[in-house]
Amino acid sequence: MNESNVVVCEKTGRWAAAIRRMLGPASSLCETRSWPACLQELRARTAALVAIEVLPENAEAVSRRLAELTKHTRHVYAILLADRSLQNVEWLLREAGAVHVLFSPREIIRVRPMWERLRAQIPPSRTTFREQVWSRLPWARLAGGE
DSSP states (O other), rough: OOOEEEEOOOOHHHHHHHHHHHHHHHOOOOOEESSHHHHHHHTTTSSSEEEEEOOOTTHHHHHHHHHHHHHHHHTTTEEEOOOGGGGGHHHHHHHTTTEEESSSSGGGGGHHHHHHHHHSSSSOOOSHOOOHHHSSSSSHHTTTTT
């Protein structure tokens, strides 16, 4: 899998920075700030490793969405980036479909071996480099009526 098949869905960018450091200087990842944008990015890939931020106020919604996503999408592997206050519901988040749950950006290094194994199993994206670049340009979204 190339790094462009790593999608991060979070509001702040804090986790994405830690993931980028873990992947290395030559890596690239796709950052989204909302669930609809995340789904759009996942649909553009044959498979992906997605990291989704979970906060106390959205934990139930993320669990439902993740369960639905993993039920209907075969090659999406989700790592949840959770608030520390959710440690008592870790196994419920895993039951919803998370392959791992992290509670601090410092923990990202611990999942590197798993991350590498998953990345090696995911086939390349079906979109061309040109299509990927075009989809990230601001005027492409405006032309599409978003």
